[in-house]
């Protein structure tokens with residue numbers, strides 16, 4: 139069953155999606171922690187908060203009034219990092235100073251009118267409505283001919299820079315490929331050219347045989363802790379069908395995606411009995427530049443917590459300067475997540 | 487004078503040391519912040535703390551007693567992420583599961599016996615003693631024939647995962663090149679092969695002409711905010727002489743390094759009148775694998791703060807999944823640091 143017999147030995151594993159290594163130090167989880175402890179997230183939010191710029195009928199920074207929406211609601215970010223009217227300019231001085239303008243559209247998606255919920259606490263039907271909206275937004279943005287890449291993501295929890303606890307995500311789309319996508323393009327194309335199968339199709343099939351790192355599986359998706367996970371409880375949801383993007387999901391797949399998303403985020407919350415923080419987002423093929431049969435839709439979850447609801451993993455010094463590093467193994471993390479209940483700890 | 491006239495336009499800049507882009511959104515610094523606020527670091531540490539495992543004469547986790555050291559003190563990390571007796575093993579299953587054991591030595595350096603100081607608060611002569619020790623440790627570790635790379639670094643501040651405020655740094659050395667070093671190898675070699683000059687020699691000369699991003703300069707070093715800085719107040723110290731590693735520094739250079747290090751860290755503390763957190767570390771040529779004339783010694787500073795002593799930049803969602811992103815420009819950051827006093831705000 140076991141993929142490695144390095145036992146307690148420090149070792150590196152290759153992230154096949156980026157080609158980059160992560161350092162694993164299994165023996166190091168015994169290290170005592172005397173460092174920074176995070177605040178626990180407040181847990182008594184009202185269903186409606188008159189101060190929240192995401193709640194229905196409230197006023198936003200630009201003066202707009204939110205509609206009295208009943209499911210989910212999307213709008214252009216009032217403080218967008220990318221703007222749609224930026225004109226193309228390039229700059230290259232002696233290969234030392236290289237720059238280029240970047241054009242884009244940034245949107246915000248409120249997942250529900252309820253200020254007091256989070257994805258795992260929402261009904262599966264309500265999560266399915268978010269999936270529908272993600273699909274619709276992806277389809278619409280990919281009709282804008284200058285857009286090359288669409289990043290759908292969520293920052294959950296104050297510790298992950300989320301400045302409003304109202305459940306919401308973002309979509310940043312832009313006219314060039316971001317760095318992490320360029321890496322995944324190269325790695326997936328190399329594999330596909332060689333085997334005429336997607337890298338992730340072969341990878342999840344191998345993981346489904348091994349079972350060691352699998353968290354959940356349904357007809358259309360698998361969730362697992364990847365072999366090369368850098369964050370302690372990093373996870374990935376991968377579609378069984380090798381599709382390039384969310385636009386390709388059929389009704390059944392959207393149902394199954396909502397189901398596995400609810401399961402994974404519920405397990406996360408149950409792990410430390412806290413609203414589990416993370417940054418999560420889908421990686422999908424570039425748009426408006428032809429077919430990308432090598433691309434296989436997947437969603438990454440990068441949660442910062444390590445030991446408890448208040449002690450996180452610090453990706454600092456060595457990690458920033460040299461190499462990402464982790465202590466507990468991906469196999470142990472997967473086992474812990476598998477052992478978590480699938481009913482949310484707050485529901486009775 | 488100005489390198490770019492993108493004005494307020496979102497744009498990307500290329501990090502010539504890694505080949506990777508960073509997204510700059512100058513117009514976005516006006517965004518109000520309603521998110522997480524950090525605790526202020528406590529400021530009343532005793533000169534000697536009987537509970538501290540780094541103070542002279544105290545007992546450490548492994549039972550060893552620290553000597554009554556007067557300058558600085560180095561020992562093997564009691565919770566090393568890398569171990570020196572790991573045997574070589576490799577693993578590759580179908581190009582999907584790729585792993586390899588990693589062998590190394592991890593050390594801790596206490597910068598001073600004084601529990602209550604930090605680098606900028608130390609006398610320049612005491613910083614020079616730390617530089618001497620870094621050089622000596624580098625020389626000794628590079629005599630271990632299986633070591634290929636030596637990472638000297640410091641995590642400063644609880645917010646950067648530093649679990650003990652006693653001023654100290656670390657050295658992790660290992661038998662393969664870490665990811666970030668591999669990237670810098672490729673980029674520096676490509677440039678050197680083409681021009682027979684180091685990438686950073688040409689880069690700092692251009693920056694010294696432009697002056698826009700320079701913070702300090704002395705006979706042997708320059709400190710600046712790199713054109714491609716990702717963190718708001720990211721900085722780099724670069725040696726004027728293109729040397730491969732710290733072993734090549736002569737007495738005068740070590741004095742000058744201590745001087746510019748004191749200056750930069752003092753400006754940092756003065757910026758927000760706080761003990762400025764950061765992860766910092768030297769990037770140097772690989773060891774025990776021949777000459778690397780393309781390598782040019784430099785030291786990176788990655789500080790997390792953005793707006794004040796308690797509001798940091800979150801490198802989360804979009805940044806983790808797609809591309810590092812910054813709001814204020816490197817030019818504004820450099821100007822602010824240049825305008826900071828060079829006498830520490832706590833000294834009278």
Ligand SMILES: O=P(O)(O)O[C@H]1O[C@H](CO)[C@@H](O)[C@H](O)[C@H]1O
Pocket residue numbers: 173451452453454455456457463641646647648649
């Ligand atoms: O070794 P320390 O100081 O206990 O630990 C700190 O630095 C290490 C090296 O950057 C990181 O791996 C840890 O996450 C961090 O908390």
Ligand SMILES: O=P(O)(O)O[C@H]1O[C@H](CO)[C@@H](O)[C@H](O)[C@H]1O
Pocket residue numbers: 293298299300301521799800801802803804805811
């Ligand atoms: O857009 P928000 O939620 O205000 O901001 C948050 O997410 C962004 C995208 O990951 C980051 O750039 C910010 O640092 C973070 O605070």
